[in-house]
Amino acid sequence: MNGPSTFVHPAALCETTSVGEGTRIWAFAHVLQGAVIGASCNLCDHTYVEGGVVMGDRVTLKNGVAVWDGVVLHDDVFVGPNAVFTNDLVPRAAPHRTSPDALSRTIVEHGATIGANATIVCGSTIGAHALVGAGAVVTGDVPCHALVVGVPARQVGWICCCGARLTPPWSCPCGRDFATHGRGLAVVTVLRRR
Amino acid sequence: MNGPSTFVHPAALCETTSVGEGTRIWAFAHVLQGAVIGASCNLCDHTYVEGGVVMGDRVTLKNGVAVWDGVVLHDDVFVGPNAVFTNDLVPRAAPHRTSPDALSRTIVEHGATIGANATIVCGSTIGAHALVGAGAVVTGDVPCHALVVGVPARQVGWICCCGARLTPPWSCPCGRDFATHGRGLAVVTVLRRR
Amino acid sequence: MNGPSTFVHPAALCETTSVGEGTRIWAFAHVLQGAVIGASCNLCDHTYVEGGVVMGDRVTLKNGVAVWDGVVLHDDVFVGPNAVFTNDLVPRAAPHRTSPDALSRTIVEHGATIGANATIVCGSTIGAHALVGAGAVVTGDVPCHALVVGVPARQVGWICCCGARLTPPWSCPCGRDFATHGRGLAVVTVLRRR
Numbered sequence: 106m107n108g109p110s111t112f113v114h115p116a117a118l119c120e121t122t123s124v125g126e127g128t129r130i131w132a133f134a135h136v137l138q139g140a141v142i143g144a145s146c147n148l149c150d151h152t153y154v155e156g157g158v159v160m161g162d163r164v165t166l167k168n169g170v171a172v173w174d175g176v177v178l179h180d181d182v183f184v185g186p187n188a189v190f191t192n193d194l195v196p197r198a199a200p201h202r203t204s205p206d207a208l209s210r211t212i213v214e215h216g217a218t219i220g221a222n223a224t225i226v227c228g229s230t231i232g233a234h235a236l237v238g239a240g241a242v243v244t245g246d247v248p249c250h251a252l253v254v255g256v257p258a259r260q261v262g263w264i265c266c267c268g269a270r271l272t273p274p275w276s277c278p279c280g281r282d283f284a285t286h287g288r289g290l291a292v293v294t295v296l297r298r299r
Numbered sequence: 300m301n302g303p304s305t306f307v308h309p310a311a312l313c314e315t316t317s318v319g320e321g322t323r324i325w326a327f328a329h330v331l332q333g334a335v336i337g338a339s340c341n342l343c344d345h346t347y348v349e350g351g352v353v354m355g356d357r358v359t360l361k362n363g364v365a366v367w368d369g370v371v372l373h374d375d376v377f378v379g380p381n382a383v384f385t386n387d388l389v390p391r392a393a394p395h396r397t398s399p400d401a402l403s404r405t406i407v408e409h410g411a412t413i414g415a416n417a418t419i420v421c422g423s424t425i426g427a428h429a430l431v432g433a434g435a436v437v438t439g440d441v442p443c444h445a446l447v448v449g450v451p452a453r454q455v456g457w458i459c460c461c462g463a464r465l466t467p468p469w470s471c472p473c474g475r476d477f478a479t480h481g482r483g484l485a486v487v488t489v490l491r492r493r
Numbered sequence: 494m495n496g497p498s499t500f501v502h503p504a505a506l507c508e509t510t511s512v513g514e515g516t517r518i519w520a521f522a523h524v525l526q527g528a529v530i531g532a533s534c535n536l537c538d539h540t541y542v543e544g545g546v547v548m549g550d551r552v553t554l555k556n557g558v559a560v561w562d563g564v565v566l567h568d569d570v571f572v573g574p575n576a577v578f579t580n581d582l583v584p585r586a587a588p589h590r591t592s593p594d595a596l597s598r599t600i601v602e603h604g605a606t607i608g609a610n611a612t613i614v615c616g617s618t619i620g621a622h623a624l625v626g627a628g629a630v631v632t633g634d635v636p637c638h639a640l641v642v643g644v645p646a647r648q649v650g651w652i653c654c655c656g657a658r659l660t661p662p663w664s665c666p667c668g669r670d671f672a673t674h675g676r677g678l679a680v681v682t683v684l685r686r687r
Contacts, residue, residue, distance in 0.1 A: 133521050135326050153344050168559045171362045181586035187577045189381045189416040195462030198375035222577040222612040224416040224434035240612035240630035242434035256450045256644045268583035329520050365556045383575045383610040389656030392569035418610040418628035436628035450644045
């Protein structure tokens with residue numbers, strides 16, 4: 106059941122009963138039955154969430170964003186206006202298909218940002234705290250803390266949780282230290298002495 | 300008159316009386332008076348169709364797609380979420396124009412797919428069964444069965460009706476054989492012996 | 494107070510009282526309290542205007558355009574369908590921020606056009622009568638009368654108020670003569686003898 110502090114704008118349609126405390130759903134948004142939305146999220150005007158979606162806490166969907174079955178948004182994800190997800194690598198009108206729809210996954214990890222009007226081709230994982238630039242077209246995995254831009258998206262740098270650019274030796278003025286971890290970076294010290 | 304099996308969501312606005320059987324028009328969609336929509340179409344949330352549009356059967360418009368006067372969608376066309384059509388090559392605010400609006404045409408032929416968040420500059424014809432990649436910007440004609448990607452969109456391959464990539468000698472595992480036809484490909488045998 | 498000739502579609506939400514004469518606000522559009530909208534504007538379906546926005550006269554917002562606090566649209570600006578503005582250079586979910594939101598400005602000067610599905614990274618000024626091509630991603634200032642395209646957007650030419658391309662010696666068949674002015678062009682004679 107939706108919490109007492111959940112806000113649903115009178116011009117929104119919210120058909121799920123699993124919306125966390127403090128989440129706001131704005132005008133002309135549409136959340137389908139079955140969707141699970143975390144706490145303190147912000148679903149702006151003209152957003153759309155399918156019924157199989159599970160979304161973490163403190164997720165922001167700016168205007169015009171649709172989240173399809175197969176897309177997973179972890180906590181603290183920010184999705185910019187008119188950014189576009191997909192869940193079908195080769196969408197075709199029904200009669201031409203020879204196999205059932207293979208729904209491809211997209212995972213956006215903790216704290217990542219999808220820039221305004223970016224496009225995420227399904228099958229991709231956007232690593233924690235990565236930042237996809239405005240208008241980029243992502244066609245593969247993005248490492249944690251990577252900054253990617255362009256069409257197709259290419260990595261041009263690294264970025265801290267706080268939004269500052271990172272360079273070796275991977276210490277951010279905000280107090281976080283990083284180390285390489287797999288293909289990406291990971292925080293190793295949050296409360297570094299300065 | 301709209302058929303008895305036409306579905307219009309209570310939060311949609313459908314002002315035309317020419318919607319085919321089995322077509323569904325979802326929430327916050329708006330279809331203007333005069334539009335002619337085929338049968339078994341699917342117009343998702345936040346779509347928009349102008350009054351001069353003629354659309355074939357089994358067309359899918361995913362969320363946020365607007366179809367303007369001057370855009371023609373043949374049967375079995377799939378338009379991905381937030382894909383954008385245009386009908387004016389040099390749009391300007393009214394007072395600066397020196398000539399009447401010249402409405403440019405866009406034709407999307409049978410079975411073609413416009414990828415998510417793609418942009419179609421008007422004056423283009425998208426050939427039958429072509430596939431425009433996600434986020435591509437189409438600035439000219441696309442041959443039948445071509446796969447185009449990027450900004451501006453360039454052809455990177457060929458694609459079958461079923462969605463599989465095609466290479467010479469142009470036989471798809473799905474059973475279709477192709478031959479070159481003009482600048483594109485065309486099916487020559489649907490029920491090839493395998 | 495909104496003028497008597499202001500039109501607000503019954504399915505729109507208009508919460509401001511500062512809308513000029515002859516302005517039309519269409520279905521599923523949402524204008525927040527405090528926004529100041531000029532006269533003879535056209536806010537199409539699914540548009541959105543935040544409460545701190547000030548917009549000139551004769552501005553067109555095609556479908557799906559959102560205008561945020563920090564974006565300034567001068568008179569006679571045309572914004573194409575699903576074009577996207579921004580107001581935060583490094584958007585992040587709230588808990589990761591270490592400083593208050595720094596709202597970045599975007600200024601679109603008199604008579605400029607933002608093409609369909611273009612993206613404007615904030616901090617940019619789009620000069621008077623410039624034209625941003627469909628699908629372009631603008632990451633910096635655009636000179637007056639410049640034509641920019643691509644990702645990131647690069648200048649590929651010059652354009653007249655009337656929409657014609659301009660080349661030296663900067664005289665347009667429409668009757669306007671130009672001279673270089675700063676990084677851009679400016680009209681020097683409107684009623685040239687032909």
